[in-house]
Amino acid sequence: MNMKRFDVIVIGAGSGLNVANAAAEKGLNVAVVEPGPMGGTCLNRGCIPSKIIIHAADVAETIRNSEKFHIKSRLISIDFKSIIREANKIVGDSAKHIEEGIKGSENFTLFKEYARFVGERRLKVGDEVIEGDKIIIAAGTRPMTPKIEGLDKIDYMTSDEGLKLEKLPKKLIVLGGGYIACELAHFYSAMGSDVTIVQRSDHLLTKQDEEIARKFTEVFSRRINVLTNHTVEKVEKKNGQYALTLKGKTKKISGDALLVAQGRISNADTLDLEKAGVKTTKEGFIKVNEFLETSAKNVWAFGDIAGIYQLKHSANLEGEYCAQNAFGGKKVKVDYTAMPFAIFTNPQIAGVGMTETELKEKKIHYKTGRYDYIRTGMGKALKDYDGFVKVLVDKKKEKILGCHIIGTDASSIIHEVIVAMKNKNNVKTITDTIHIHPALPEVVERAFLNIED
Secondary structure, eight states: OOOEEEEEEEEOSSTHHHHHHHHHHTTOOEEEEOSSOTTHHHHHHSHHHHHHHHHHHHHHHHHHTGGGGTOOOOOOOOOHHHHHHHHHHHHHHHHHHHHHHHHTOTTEEEEOSOEEEEETTEEEETTEEEEEEEEEEOOOEEEOOOOOBTGGGSOOBOHHHHTTOOSOOSEEEEEOOSHHHHHHHHHHHHHTOEEEEEOSSSSSOTTSOHHHHHHHHHHHTTTSEEEOSOEEEEEEEETTEEEEEEESSOOEEEESEEEEOSOEEEGGGGTTGGGGTOOBOTTSOBOOOTTOBOSSTTEEEOGGGGTSOOOHHHHHHHHHHHHHHHHSSSOOOOOOTTOEEEEOSSSOEEEEEOOHHHHHHTTOOEEEEEEEGGGSHHHHHHTOSSOEEEEEEETTSOSEEEEEEESTTHHHHTHHHHHHHHTTOOHHHHHTSOOOTTSTTHHHHHHHHTOOO
16 A cells, blocks of 8 residues: 655644644645544634624624613514524635635645544544654544433434524523533523523533622523533433433423533544554543643644643644644743633623632632722613623732623623733733723723722
8 A cells, every 4th residue: 555645744624724834834745634624613613603693692682682771672583594504604615715725735635534543643544544754633622422311312412513403492401501501502592492501510600710600690590591500310302302300409301402512522532542652631632741742752732632721712822832843943832821711601701810719729819809890881881780800910919810701792801901911911001001981991990900908
């Protein structure tokens, strides 16, 4: 068998394409291995389609809530199928455009196959075996399937299918209380579904700052049935209806659709990594060092499959460092300073830095500043009675340790804190900056000005 050899093999066409492009620009011969559409989880099954449909949900909620601004309106109808189809057409066209670009480049060879290692830097892709001088693994994650009696005997949705469903469920049951579960619950509820979330913990979004998460759970529960402190013991499907047996205050629930969103697991287990000498963690992610090197020579890994942060912007950041460390000559440690996140629910949540719980666990002395949206001019105009900004700083009130926001446009107004932390990281960067009155970022400034003595 003639074996094809490449300078670089990139497994995964999400953020992996950033590294593939960097290699191709250096004139290297690059193989891209990706069985699915180009663009990875974010483009095809994650942040891009979800934000397109969630914006439609936000518009629907704006119409429903217009009367609190003394504007009477009526939501006449929602073309659910068109919302879903438009989102998927946008991402489909983008993926197709990326694939055409790869196929049209003389430096790229695309293998639309699953990959498995058969030796050191040697892969079987479909019926072919290929070798690479350098291998980049960016093969991502997939939805996790929890061990629940009866679940393996029925059809159900994961987040993948939840973004493509063309018929609106009357009653949707969501298993999970993380950001994916909450974003999709927000969307389906705004579209008109009767949504129930089943969550094991006593509040949603347990990985976020606890004060923020508990406030979110309170607000979210006003329009969505949130069953906290409940676990699912059994799932059945009869006559098109899902029947769930629960352990908790509520014993039985039913619905015509079931969405399972209880986290994601690494795709590392699909690659036969042991044959390449690539080690994984006990959680199943690929082990990498501060340069994104794996335990195997000339093999790097980054993005969700490495499990450091499972965010698109963190994968893009790692991709830049991976390209530098693989092809740039001088190795550079990845700088994760001020890695932010946002959750596009209603209300929105955003954060950067450590939570109060993490500071307590690490026994770091800190001070807190807090300010409510409604105490600002724009907060009053928006009638945002629930939103607030919480900041965490060192005991000298000089360094920013964290900032967490719940409320209108949280994903946007967090950015001045991100910039401040990434650069001088001084509280005065915020407090000495003139903020436009009465623009919404005033609430961030006032939270910093309101730090406890």
